[in-house]
Amino acid sequence: MEKLTFSGHETFSCKQFWLYKGYNFIKDKKDFKSPDSVIDLGVGKNMVASIKFWMKAFDLIDIENNLNELSEKLFSNNGINVTGYDPYLEDIGTEWLLHYYLVKSKKASIYNLVFTEFRVERPEFSITHLHNYLKRKCEEVSPKFYNESTIKKDISVFLRTYINIKDGKVKVDEDYSSVFQDLNLISRIKSKNFDGMNIEYFKIENQSRKELSPHLFLFSILDNENYGKSINLNQIFENESRIFVITKEFTQQLLNKLSSEDFYKDSISYSETAGTQLLQFKKDLNKWDVLNNYYKDNARI
Numbered sequence: 366m367e368k369l370t371f372s373g374h375e376t377f378s379c380k381q382f383w384l385y386k387g388y389n390f391i392k393d394k395k396d397f398k399s400p401d402s403v404i405d406l407g408v409g410k411n412m413v414a415s416i417k418f419w420m421k422a423f424d425l426i427d428i429e430n431n432l433n434e435l436s437e438k439l440f441s442n443n444g445i446n447v448t449g450y451d452p453y454l455e456d457i458g459t460e461w462l463l464h465y466y467l468v469k470s471k472k473a474s475i476y477n478l479v480f481t482e483f484r485v486e487r488p489e490f491s492i493t494h495l496h497n498y499l500k501r502k503c504e505e506v507s508p509k510f511y512n513e514s515t516i517k518k519d520i521s522v523f524l525r526t527y528i529n530i531k532d533g534k535v536k537v538d539e540d541y542s543s544v545f546q547d548l549n550l551i552s553r554i555k556s557k558n559f560d561g562m563n564i565e566y567f568k569i570e571n572q573s574r575k576e577l578s579p580h581l582f583l584f585s586i587l588d589n590e591n592y593g594k595s596i597n598l599n600q601i602f603e604n605e606s607r608i609f610v611i612t613k614e615f616t617q618q619l620l621n622k623l624s625s626e627d628f629y630k631d632s633i634s635y636s637e638t639a640g641t642q643l644l645q646f647k648k649d650l651n652k653w654d655v656l657n658n659y660y661k662d663n664a665r666i
Contacts, residue, residue, distance in 0.1 A: 369474040369506055371499075371519045373418040375411040378525040378543040383412075384463075385452040387420040388440035391432055423463050424470040435466065438656065450660040457576050458659055460548055461609070465585050468608045475519050478502060481607050484569040489554065491566050495520055524567070527551040550610050571606075573615040579623045580659035582609065582616075583633075586644070587652035598642035620644055628658055 386406050395405050397417045420426045425436040441449040451459040471477045483498050503511035527545045554566045585605045606616045624635040632648040
């Protein structure tokens with residue numbers, strides 16, 4: 366049984382500028398536990414803890430709070446000029462990239478569980494459905510592991526990360542600054558129960574997501590250490606496509622586009638033989654080079 370992790374966010378969804386703040390804070394060798402951290406980060410005490418949590422959840426720092434390669438790629442600066450790809454998260458691709466890492470890292474369990482497992486079982490769900498599912502997962506670890514209050518808070522933060530939820534406790538402008546609301550991965554729908562009362566449901570549905578770059582999709586495939594030189598389409602659909610919430614048809618479109626582009630046509634082939642669709646790597650590709658291709662304006666595809 367994999368370790369499950371809930372809470373740590375102090376009920377705050379991640380805000381647009383928090384990760385860059387966190388990067389600079391750690392780069393300057395500051396300590397999250399220091400009394401001065403509130404002043405250095407310019408936020409309240411609970412938000413300091415939340416920024417640290419999100420830096421870990423997005424896999425931007427290791428267990429000892431050291432910055433990793435992804436952090437440097439996105440947020441680096443030389444003290445005067447910003448040299449990182451997108452420190453202020455202005456590019457929709459950066460949101461896709463961070464969503465991928467949040468789900469993949471499993472450091473905040475609800476994101477991986479919902480996108481890779483729960484929503485496959487139940488594409489349309491209520492808060493009660495999600496809560497009961499998470500309760501069951503907790504009780505599989507230990508009957509004492511489940512905490513109702515903790516799970517409720519995690520669900521609230523999860524939903525506010527992706528959509529604008531107004532529950533009377535959260536300010537609208539705070540909701541709008543959450544990082545993934547532009548991805549439109551979760552929609553809200555109304556339904557009636559057996560008593561005719563309105564119940565709020567949510568839906569996570571595979572779609573063709575035109576704003577998802579083939580470069581970033583390829584990056585995620587190269588990041589999967591379980592793959593070899595030849596990968597069946599079904600494997601990709603069950604893994605990376607599930608994280609990005611895209612259809613099998615759109616997955617095929619992305620792979621076809623990649624294999625036909627000048628950047629990758631000597632390294633990648635995508636073909637269908639006897640009903641089997643395969644992505645094959647003819648040459649080694651470095652995932653960080655692929656990421657660099659995305660952020661170069663003249664390399665958008």
